[in-house]
Amino acid sequence: MTYATATDLLTRFDAAEIAQRVDRGVPRLVSAELLTAVASGTSLDAFTEAEVLRATVAKGLVDRALQDADETINSYLSSRYVLPLSTVPAVLARVACEMARFYLYDDQVTDLIKDRHASNVKWLGEVAKGTVSLGVESTSGQQPASSAAAELVSSDAIWKRGNSGGFL
Structure with a gap:
């Protein structure tokens, strides 16, 4: 089960930033547009064969970082939840993207990215301890049925036109 895709990562963070992290060649051939096209599976006709080859390798690095993030998340969740989860809470997609970004920075990680990680x-x-909930049942991994309908309860009206004696 994947919590986030390469497209999620490129959408959440600047695609140009991620392209710089994964294109380790000189000169850099992978642009934000090219990496986004490879990740989304759109046409690559506008790019050279060398660019497409380098972008494919770069996409592999993104996929590996996302897989590392998934494995880290699963190592915590497996103690409390049945995996794979049937529905993935949005918070896990965010956490997976931030962790993958951390892994892509390798030894050049910034303080902000390190703090987020x-x-x-x-x-x-905290999720593993049970002090924080994902909003899914731990035994089935499904979201619990909700009766989240609004309900208004009040006593009888205190002031009624008939009780006012003509004052109102």
């Missing part, structure tokens, strides 16, 4: 690991630890 540490925060996500701490949050996953």
Whole structure:
């Protein structure tokens, strides 16, 4: 089960930033547009064979980082939830993207990305302990049935036109 796709990662963060992280060749051939096209499966006719080859390798690095993020998330969730989850909460997609971004930065990680990663690991630890819920049942991995209909309850009216004696 994947919590996020390459397209999710490129949409959540700047595709140009991710392209810079995964194109390790000189000169850089992978642009944001090219990486987005490879990730989404759109036509690559506008790009050279060398660019497409390099972008395919870059997409593999993105997929590997996302897989690493999934495996990390699963290592925390497996102690409390039945995997794979039948529905993926949106928060897990965000966490997977942020963790994959951390892995793509390798040894050049910024303080912001490092802090987000540490925060996500701490949050996953809280989920594993049960102090934070994903909003899915731990035994089945499904979202519980909700009766989230609004309900208004009140007593009889205190002020009624008939009780006012003509005052109102």
